[in-house]
Amino acid sequence: MEFKGFDENFSLSGKTALVTGAGAGIGQAIALMFARKGADVAAADMNKDAAEATAKQICDYGRKGVALIGDITDNKVVERVVSGAVAQLGKLDILVNCAGVALLDKAETLSADFWNRTITLNLSALFFMSQAAGREMIKAGGGKIVNMASQGGIIALDRHAAYNSSKAGVIALTKVLACEWAKHNIQVNAISPTVILTELGKKAWAGEAGEAMKKKIPAGRFGYPEEVAAAAVYLASDAANLVTGSNLVIDGAYTIQ
């Protein structure tokens, strides 16, 4: 392939993106930063008010913002969300799988309900979203998928049996999709943050556990949603056309010790 160059400011102008979990936290930061970089964005979330608020902010940036409401653990919702994004944005260049839960407990008492809800959303829904979006991208001749994994996908964390299993699955799935779809010009990458200061992050790491965790992170702090969004912008941009199957870790050096 001939080198065609790319925008060195990682512009997403002319691109369309679908972001799950876009009503809050990291997903919202990604949807808004994508819009600031010039993309039209479909904000998918089960929280109607939150999805609509994100879509409104995208419109305030002068981009097309669309709210797609529903629980993506239902495969019919997955089909509706992906086809809705294609219909309303005209095409689908980028999928960001960000919706996730952290339901934590000691392994010996972790309920089947916590286990199943975690795997069903964090791993299974992420796969079916990727499959539905991937089919569209194959037809269109290419695309980018960014999967939200976690530091928990590569190291052990207390009370994280279900969560870490789901995120290790996301990292493995990212590699398989990257290999299978490279020939279709679809790049699939994961991002693995440490604790990020969102509702989910604050709840999972409240109090003593959080203070102890911060001491173990060489950088000495947790992250902000925008620091994750910046990585998603890069991976979604043409600058990352040869980057696929990678897991970009954003953790202040925690997991390399």
Ligand SMILES: NC(=O)c1ccc[n+]([C@@H]2O[C@H](COP(=O)([O-])OP(=O)(O)OC[C@H]3O[C@@H](n4cnc5c(N)ncnc54)[C@H](O)[C@@H]3O)[C@@H](O)[C@H]2O)c1
């Ligand atoms: N915050 C952290 O510390 C941290 C660290 C590493 C990875 N992550 C991952 O980043 C992602 C986002 O985390 P966050 O902290 O922004 O979470 P958050 O709880 O702040 O936001 C999650 C959003 O997803 C939506 N959502 C939840 N279940 C859904 C469903 N079934 N269908 C549709 N939408 C649904 C929620 O309504 C919410 O708006 C998750 O996959 C999480 O595992 C978070």
